[in-house]
């Protein structure tokens with residue numbers, strides 16, 4: 001199990017891509033990692049939308065936020081991950097828990113872990129116009145798009161503008177485990193914001209965008 005935490009901790013949302021294509025067999029391993037993700041009642045509400053043609057890629061890229069359009073076009077693969085809310089279940093206590101969204105999160109985690117194990121970057125983006133992403137694929141209005149992935153092999157840092165190179169070189173910062181984990185009783189430290197207050201707020205707190 002030591003290897004798994006190493007692989008998970010080795011995943012980074014980097015932005016410098018190599019232009020070489022991701023082989024079909026490698027892509028299939030990503031799809032399989034998503035397909036084995038668990039879901040409530042095994043509803044399997046997750047869907048993957050792969051932009052292959054130049055026309056679909058262009059429409060998808062146009063739907064991304066400006067910040068993401070600065071680097072994502074270099075990724076050889078763009079994949080949207082969606083979920084069908086009509087597959088949502090209330091649990092046995094009658095509470096709605098947006099499980100369709102939870103399913104998408106598990107699927108995204110599986111995809112990123114598998115990508116890392118294959119030496120790929122799978123950079124998740126929430127900065128996009130959802131209707132525009134649906135339009136790019138002709139997807140129905142009820143499909144909720146949770147994230148778009150920029151996927152590919154890592155490329156040279158110098159392929160990025162300087163500001164993005166700096167962002168890619170930031171060390172991975174995470175809250176300490178005693179703030180993450182409450183044992184027996186909720187403590188004051190668990191309510192504290194996870195973000196390092198010393199970090200820049202220039203972006204209104206939307207760090208990493």
Ligand SMILES: Cc1cc2nc3c(=O)[nH]c(=O)nc-3n(C[C@H](O)[C@H](O)[C@H](O)COP(=O)(O)O)c2cc1C
Nearest residue numbers: 011012013014068124125126127147172207208209
């Ligand atoms: C759901 C989600 C949405 C994200 N959206 C964006 C985005 O739109 N643009 C971007 O550059 N990074 C985005 N990120 C990447 C995060 O900024 C990044 O994961 C975070 O800063 C931690 O860095 P690390 O993944 O390298 O550990 C997103 C990450 C997640 C999980």
